[in-house]
Amino acid sequence: MAVLHPLTDAAATPEARAILDEIRAARKSDFVNDFWRVLAHDPALMRATWERLQVVMAPGALDPLVKEMIYVAVSVTNGCSYCVHSHTAAAKAKGMTEAQHGELMAVIAMAAQTNALANALQVEADPVFRAER
Amino acid sequence: MAVLHPLTDAAATPEARAILDEIRAARKSDFVNDFWRVLAHDPALMRATWERLQVVMAPGALDPLVKEMIYVAVSVTNGCSYCVHSHTAAAKAKGMTEAQHGELMAVIAMAAQTNALANALQVEADPVFRAER
Amino acid sequence: MAVLHPLTDAAATPEARAILDEIRAARKSDFVNDFWRVLAHDPALMRATWERLQVVMAPGALDPLVKEMIYVAVSVTNGCSYCVHSHTAAAKAKGMTEAQHGELMAVIAMAAQTNALANALQVEADPVFRAER
Amino acid sequence: MAVLHPLTDAAATPEARAILDEIRAARKSDFVNDFWRVLAHDPALMRATWERLQVVMAPGALDPLVKEMIYVAVSVTNGCSYCVHSHTAAAKAKGMTEAQHGELMAVIAMAAQTNALANALQVEADPVFRAER
Amino acid sequence: MAVLHPLTDAAATPEARAILDEIRAARKSDFVNDFWRVLAHDPALMRATWERLQVVMAPGALDPLVKEMIYVAVSVTNGCSYCVHSHTAAAKAKGMTEAQHGELMAVIAMAAQTNALANALQVEADPVFRAER
Amino acid sequence: MAVLHPLTDAAATPEARAILDEIRAARKSDFVNDFWRVLAHDPALMRATWERLQVVMAPGALDPLVKEMIYVAVSVTNGCSYCVHSHTAAAKAKGMTEAQHGELMAVIAMAAQTNALANALQVEADPVFRAER
Numbered sequence: 001m002a003v004l005h006p007l008t009d010a011a012a013t014p015e016a017r018a019i020l021d022e023i024r025a026a027r028k029s030d031f032v033n034d035f036w037r038v039l040a041h042d043p044a045l046m047r048a049t050w051e052r053l054q055v056v057m058a059p060g061a062l063d064p065l066v067k068e069m070i071y072v073a074v075s076v077t078n079g080c081s082y083c084v085h086s087h088t089a090a091a092k093a094k095g096m097t098e099a100q101h102g103e104l105m106a107v108i109a110m111a112a113q114t115n116a117l118a119n120a121l122q123v124e125a126d127p128v129f130r131a132e133r
Numbered sequence: 134m135a136v137l138h139p140l141t142d143a144a145a146t147p148e149a150r151a152i153l154d155e156i157r158a159a160r161k162s163d164f165v166n167d168f169w170r171v172l173a174h175d176p177a178l179m180r181a182t183w184e185r186l187q188v189v190m191a192p193g194a195l196d197p198l199v200k201e202m203i204y205v206a207v208s209v210t211n212g213c214s215y216c217v218h219s220h221t222a223a224a225k226a227k228g229m230t231e232a233q234h235g236e237l238m239a240v241i242a243m244a245a246q247t248n249a250l251a252n253a254l255q256v257e258a259d260p261v262f263r264a265e266r
Numbered sequence: 267m268a269v270l271h272p273l274t275d276a277a278a279t280p281e282a283r284a285i286l287d288e289i290r291a292a293r294k295s296d297f298v299n300d301f302w303r304v305l306a307h308d309p310a311l312m313r314a315t316w317e318r319l320q321v322v323m324a325p326g327a328l329d330p331l332v333k334e335m336i337y338v339a340v341s342v343t344n345g346c347s348y349c350v351h352s353h354t355a356a357a358k359a360k361g362m363t364e365a366q367h368g369e370l371m372a373v374i375a376m377a378a379q380t381n382a383l384a385n386a387l388q389v390e391a392d393p394v395f396r397a398e399r
Numbered sequence: 400m401a402v403l404h405p406l407t408d409a410a411a412t413p414e415a416r417a418i419l420d421e422i423r424a425a426r427k428s429d430f431v432n433d434f435w436r437v438l439a440h441d442p443a444l445m446r447a448t449w450e451r452l453q454v455v456m457a458p459g460a461l462d463p464l465v466k467e468m469i470y471v472a473v474s475v476t477n478g479c480s481y482c483v484h485s486h487t488a489a490a491k492a493k494g495m496t497e498a499q500h501g502e503l504m505a506v507i508a509m510a511a512q513t514n515a516l517a518n519a520l521q522v523e524a525d526p527v528f529r530a531e532r
Numbered sequence: 533m534a535v536l537h538p539l540t541d542a543a544a545t546p547e548a549r550a551i552l553d554e555i556r557a558a559r560k561s562d563f564v565n566d567f568w569r570v571l572a573h574d575p576a577l578m579r580a581t582w583e584r585l586q587v588v589m590a591p592g593a594l595d596p597l598v599k600e601m602i603y604v605a606v607s608v609t610n611g612c613s614y615c616v617h618s619h620t621a622a623a624k625a626k627g628m629t630e631a632q633h634g635e636l637m638a639v640i641a642m643a644a645q646t647n648a649l650a651n652a653l654q655v656e657a658d659p660v661f662r663a664e665r
Numbered sequence: 666m667a668v669l670h671p672l673t674d675a676a677a678t679p680e681a682r683a684i685l686d687e688i689r690a691a692r693k694s695d696f697v698n699d700f701w702r703v704l705a706h707d708p709a710l711m712r713a714t715w716e717r718l719q720v721v722m723a724p725g726a727l728d729p730l731v732k733e734m735i736y737v738a739v740s741v742t743n744g745c746s747y748c749v750h751s752h753t754a755a756a757k758a759k760g761m762t763e764a765q766h767g768e769l770m771a772v773i774a775m776a777a778q779t780n781a782l783a784n785a786l787q788v789e790a791d792p793v794f795r796a797e798r
Contacts, residue, residue: 002254002255002256002257002795002796003253003254003255003616003617003620003795003796004254004796005796006256031261033259033261033262034256034257034259035247035250035251035254035256038254038256039250039254041630041634042630042633042634042637042638044634045250045634045637045638045641048638048717048720049246049247049250049641052243052246052713052717053243053247055713056236056239056240056243057240057243060232060236061230061232061233061235061236062202062233062236062237062240066199066202067236067240069195069199069203070202070203070206070237070240070241070244071240071243071244072386073203073206073207073210074206074207074209074210074240074241074244074245074248074648075244075248076207076382076385076386077206077207077210077211077382077385078210078244078245078248078252078611079385079477079478079479079611080248080251080252080611081258081385081388082251082256082257082258083244083247083248083251084385084386084388084402085258085259085262085263085388085402086258086259086262087244088262088386088402089261089262097194098440098441099193099194100194100195101441102194102440102441102443102444103189103193103194103195103200104195104203104386105382105383105386105387105441105444106189106441106444106447107189107190107195107200107203107204107207108203108207108382108383108386109379109380109382109383109386109444109448110185110186110189110190110204110379111203111204111207111208111211111216111220111382112207112211112378112379112381112382113182113185113375113376113378113379113382114168114182114186114216114375115207115208115211115213115216115378116342116343116371116374116375116377116378116379116473117168117172117178117182117371117374117375118168118213118215118216119211119213119215119342119343119345119347119350120136120338120342120350120354120370120371120374120375121135121136121137121168121171121172121371122135122136122347122350122351122524123135123139123167123168123171123215124135124167124215125214125215125218125219125654126166126167126218126219128164128166128222129166129218129219129221129222129668130218130667130668131667131668131669131670135529135530136350136351136354136529136530137530138530174364174368175364175367175368175371175372177368178368178371178372178375181372181451181454182375185447185451188447205652207382209648209651209652210648210651211345212345212651212743212744212745213345214651214654217651217652217654217668218654218668221652221668231706231707234707235706235707235709235710237652238648238649238652238653238707238710239707239710239713241648241649241652242645242646242648242649242652242710242714243645244648245644245645245647245648246641246642246644246645246648247641248644249608249609249637249640249641249643249644249645249739250637250640250641252608252609252611252613252616253604253608253616253620253636253637253640253641254637255613255616255617255790258388263401263402264401264402264403264404268520268521268522268523268662268663269519269520269521269662269663269749269750269753270520270663271663272522297527299525299527299528300522300523300525301513301516301517301520301522304520304522305516305520307763307767308763308766308767308770308771310767311516311767311770311771311774314584314587314771315512315513315516315774318509318512318580318584319509319513321580322502322505322506322509323506323509326498326502327496327498327499327501327502328468328499328502328503328506332465332468333502333506335461335465335469336468336469336472336503336506336507336510337506337509337510339469339472339473339476340472340473340475340476340506340507340510340511340514340781341510341514342473343472343473343476343477344476344510344511344514344518344744345744346514346517346518346744347524348517348518348522348523348524349510349513349514349517351524351525351528351529352524352525352528353510354528355527355528363460365459365460366460366461368460369455369459369460369461369466370461370469372455373455373456373461373466373469373470373473374469374473376451376452376455376456376470377469377470377473377474377477377482377486378473378477379448379451380434380448380452380482381473381474381477381479381482383434383438383444383448384434384479384481384482385477385479385481386402387401387402387403387434387437387438388401388402389401389405389433389434389437389481390401390433390481391480391481391484391485391787392432392433392484392485394430394432394488395432395484395485395487395488396484396534396535397534397535397536397537471785475781475784475785476781476784478610478611478612478784480784480787483535483784483785483787484535484787487535487785497573497574500574501573501574501576501577503785504574504577504781504782504785504786505574505577505580507781507782507785508577508581508778508779508781508782508785509778510781511777511778511780511781512774512775512777512778512781513774514777515606515741515742515770515773515774515776515777515778516770516773516774518741518742518744518746518749519737519741519749519753519769519770519773519774520770521657521746521749521750534786534787534788534789535785535786535787536786538788563793565791565793565794566788566789566791567779567782567783567786567788570786570788571782571786577782581778581779581782584775584778585775585779588768588771588772588775589772589775592764592768593762593764593765593767593768594734594765594768594769594772598731598734599768599772601727601731601735602734602735602738602769602772602773602776603772603775603776605735605738605739605742606738606739606741606742606772606773606776606777606780607776607780608739609738609739609742609743610742610776610777610780610784612780612783612784613790614783614784614788614789614790615776615779615780615783617790617791617794617795618790618791618794619776620794621793621794629726631725631726632726632727634726635721635725635726635727635732636727636735638721639721639722639727639732639735639736639739640735640739642717642718642721642722642736643735643736643739643740643743643748643752644739644743645714645717646700646714646718646748647739647740647743647745647748649700649704649710649714650700650745650747650748651743651745651747652668653667653668653669653700653703653704654667654668655667655671655699655700655703655747656667656699656747657746657747657750657751658698658699658750658751660696660698660754661698661750661751661753661754662750
């Protein structure tokens with residue numbers, strides 16, 4: 001149902017095939033989801049996206065599960081169906097419990113609600129919230 | 134610059150004034166930001182919002198700083214200027230370091246980017262991501 | 267602060283000036299807000315927008331105040347600061363009471379919240395909600 | 400296809416089952432749509448959402464059909480497929496005529512259009528639209 | 533799966549049928565996509581939309597393919613699944629190459645990313661970017 | 666008014682300062698806009714963003730002005746005020762005429778309008794628009 005069809009390994013160019021192999025190696029899994037198989041139509045864009053994703057989602061000052069939940073929050077807010085599915089699954093794979101999932105959704109819904117109120121009221125940011133030059 | 138002006142304590146109804154006092158008590162601070170002072174025009178909506186916020190943002194399966202960063206992520210994605218200012222300040226008050234702030238922004242930007250790609254390609258969710266009935 | 271500056275009547279082309287006059291006549295007011303004065307840089311786009319707006323917002327199966335509140339709801343959700351300001355003012359001018367304004371905001375915030383939950387859960391539309399072919 | 404599967408009455412916890420019963424009683428119908436059956440995985444979030452919804456959508460300064468159409472407008476603008484389906488159905492159940500539905504869509508589309516123009520032009524809100532302190 | 537079902541030519545009113553004929557004539561094709569067949573439930577809205585679309589998308593200072601790619605960019609950003617499908621198809625029909633499609637997606641994704649960063653940082657527009665009065 | 670203040674060259678770290686120099690060299694101008702000066706608080710994110718931007722916006726299958734107009738379209742749709750200002754200025758610097766600007770806005774507004782209609786109607790993508798597996 002996509003704009004472009006997902007490519008099998010056999011149909012992918014050598015450059016795209018190499019990235020599919022890198023994804024499998026990084027994830028220690030034979031499965032590669034269709035986002036990458038569709039993006040494989042443009043190996044340069046696929047490589048830039050995959051490489052940046054590895055850097056951004058690596059453990060750092062925030063742990064990988066927290067990063068994944070933030071990813072879900074953005075995806076929900078953007079209404080990206082595919083991304084909500086894939087990153088919710090990724091968060092579960094990284095150990096998100098049912099209780100954490102429930103709280104994640106409650107915070108997202110709360111923020112959506114007060115974002116709407118602040119936008120409706122057009123409240124101007126209090127001076128104390130702004131960085132001084 | 135708001136659609137309604139922020140109410141001082143003196144101008145607020147007794148019902149709204151009571152909530153302003155609750156906010157000060159909960160935050161152990163004399164300062165109440167303008168979101169609440171503008172919302173004070175509708176004490177019923179103000180009370181429902183404040184009470185739900187307390188429940189949702191309380192420590193639970195997720196710690197308060199993680200919840201606050203998720204709140205920022207939603208606010209950024211909704212483009213709510215007031216909310217980004219106030220919740221970024223709240224996250225800093227809860228201990229968000231510069232490194233954590235940087236990673237928060239990097240994850241938000243990464244998600245925005247792949248959300249756009251998934252929407253552009255209209256990739257259909259892989260069966261493995263879907264809950265079985 | 268706009269991308270293009272608002273045009274005074276003197277600076278507008280005759281075609282744009284004619285539309286400014288139509289706006290004044292339709293509203294029975296000498297004041298024309300800056301949206302139209304900025305759009306006046308492109309008289310063709312200005313005319314198409316003004317004429318369609320007149321048709322859409324005229325009394326019909328829905329009364330003008332209801333239409334104006336729907337307009338506010340969309341503008342809030344899109345985070346369009348200018349539009350929230352101008353259409354909230356328009357709704358007040360058409361008789362929106364404080365109580366109606368409060369309920370309008372409460373519904374917008376409620377919808378934002380359940381929209382977020384439905385997007386987070388990716389619930390599929392129940393068959394009963396869908397039109398049969 | 401949801402992230403979590405809809406729960407039957409038998410599969411729901413007693414707490415969630417009680418809310419399903421409340422929904423049936425309030426609506427005078429045996430049917431409960433899947434939004435609630437999926438949300439039933441988190442009875443606390445389900446209860447908070449259901450109770451708030453009852454308060455917000457009750458007859459008040461705005462009549463229930465107007466509230467429902469405002470709900471549709473927000474849902475369309477957020478691109479929430481489930482919500483557009485369910486709240487359009489709810490609006491029809493509350494008496495929305497074909498002519499009202501057509502005008503609702505025309506206003507939503509008009510607002511989307513001028514929101515885009517105002518955002519493109521970055522028009523600053525006229526002083527007359529702003530609340531004085 | 534739509535809120536209203538697509539109308540066949542036989543089921544459409546004479547007014548809607550006339551527009552279906554105009555669409556076929558303008559496109560030199562017998563096929564009319566479902567957007568128009570669903571919109572046919574409201575012939576007045578259908579006519580206003582079709583007539584404006586013809587004016588806006590006609591060759592002018594921008595060529596039709598560039599206009600179509602801009603249309604795709606907006607549709608992707610709004611997360612409108614139908615529109616992404618139909619306008620990507622239209623862009624291909626107007627000659628969009630695979631390389632152009634790849635670059636279009638890369639620009640959309642880049643903009644989504646820096647939009648998120650600018651919203652996260654709440655950078656104020658540099659004075660040099662603003663139109664002088 | 667930003668969440669973080671813009672850094673002068675003197676206040677930036679050597680790593681950020683080097684990127685500021687690269688921006689000046691690439692643009693053949695002494696001026697660096699505040700987006701980069703605020704992002705300079707996180708040199709790693711600043712570098713990743715700057716380097717990717719150079720690749721994406723370089724001349725290719727699409728010319729730089731077309732890319733810039735697509736960037737504006739996304740920024741308008743996301744309601745990113747800073748980005749609309751900066752990329753509209755960039756498009757003008759790359760030769761966008763008033764007529765092209767007007768058509769760009771007309772297409773953005775048209776797409777916003779039909780996106781809203783397609784979302785309101787929840788039209789399902791015609792089979793002919795979908796990629797076959």
